Every structure is written in structure tokens, then in C-alpha cells.
Amino acid sequence: MPRNCIVDSGALAALLDPREEHHVWARETLLRQSQAWLTCESCLSEALFLLHEPHARALDQLLRRGNLRLALNLGDQLDRVLDLRDKYADVPMSLADACLVRMSELLADPVVVTTDSDFRIYRRHGRQVVPCLLP
Numbered sequence: 001m002p003r004n005c006i007v008d009s010g011a012l013a014a015l016l017d018p019r020e021e022h023h024v025w026a027r028e029t030l031l032r033q034s035q036a037w038l039t040c041e042s043c044l045s046e047a048l049f050l051l052h053e054p055h056a057r058a059l060d061q062l063l064r065r066g067n068l069r070l071a072l073n074l075g076d077q078l079d080r081v082l083d084l085r086d087k088y089a090d091v092p093m094s095l096a097d098a099c100l101v102r103m104s105e106l107l108a109d110p111v112v113v114t115t116d117s118d119f120r121i122y123r124r125h126g127r128q129v130v131p132c133l134l135p
Contacts, residue, residue, distance in 0.1 A: 002131065003109035005033040006100055007068065009046035010115035012039070016047075016055040022115050025135040029113055037062075037113075038071035040103065042096035072103050080105075084122075091118055104130050 007030065014026035030037060044063075048056050062068040074081065077099075084098040093101075097118060104110040105124045111131045112119055119132045 002033075002111035003035065004071075004103075004107040004111070005030075005035055005037050006071075006103050006107070006110055006112045007037045007039045007043070008100055008112060008114035008116055008119075009039075009043040009050060009096055011113045012043065012047040012059060012068075013050040013055075014115060016051060016058045022135045026113075026115075029133055033113075036066060037068045038103065038107070039068060040072040040096065040099040041070060041074065042094070042099050044070075046094075046096050071107065072099050074099065077102050077106075088122060091121060093118070093122070097122065101130055 011026050011030065014020040014022040015030055017023065044059070047059055051059060081095070081098045081102050084101055085093050085095065097116065100112055101122050101124055104112055111133055113133045115135055117134065119130050119134070122130050124130050
């Protein structure tokens with residue numbers, strides 16, 4: 001089992017909203033992870049945009065209980081995150097995706113839980129596949 005579970009906004013929205021297409025997959029996948037889930041502010045912003053009440057409040061509770069934790073300081077990693085956006089400008093890469101790829105470079109033994117197939121294209125440390133769990 002990976003040591004660091006990095007969660008994308010699509011997976012968070014699917015987890016918390018039973019009407020989402022990948023709800024069952026997200027619930028089963030994330031509940032199998034024994035450690036706290038990690039994300040970044042950009043993913044939180046995207047997830048809150050995707051979610052409506054009361055599902056957005058459920059995201060707040062995951063944060064308050066420490067089940068979901070912020071694990072990237074964008075200010076400290078801004079140059080590298082923007083370099084990733086430049087590299088994948090043709091995809092294009094969102095700020096949230098760039099932050100998650102950067103997190104996968106910084107954290108030991110990571111896995112990104114996502115519904116975004118673009119993570120099959122992205123590379124960490126230049127050429128390494130980003131370890132992902134996708135539906």
C-alpha cells in the first residue's frame with residue numbers, strides 16, 4: 001500500500017456526491033487507504049466548485065477531522081509548478097494537476113487518486129509515470 005495518498009478534486013467530488021458517476025469507485029478506493037488523504041488548496045477549490053450543499057460541508061468535515069490534509073505550500077513550489085504547466089501547455093494542465101504532480105515528486109511512495117485521465121500523460125521527475133488509481 002502506498003505511503004502517501006494524494007487525492008484529486010474529481011475523486012473528492014465523486015466520494016462525497018452519490019450522484020457522481022464514479023461515486024462507488026471513489027468510496028471503495030479511498031476507504032482502502034489507511035493513512036490520511038493529502039491534497040492541495042487548488043484541488044479543494046475545484047472540489048468545492050463541483051460540490052453543492054450538503055456535500056461541500058462534508059468536505060469541510062474531512063478537513064476538520066484531519067482525514068484530508070493540505071500537503072503542498074504553493075508559494076514554496078511555485079516555480080516548479082509553473083514549469084509543469086509550461087511543459088504540459090498542450091494538454092492543458094490545470095494548476096491543481098500541476099500541484100498534484102509536484103506533490104508526487106516531493107512525497108515518498110505516492111499514489112494519486114483521480115478521475116482525470118490526463119494523469120496517464122503527466123510525468124514526475126521528467127520521465128517517471130505518476131503512480132495513479134483511476135476508475
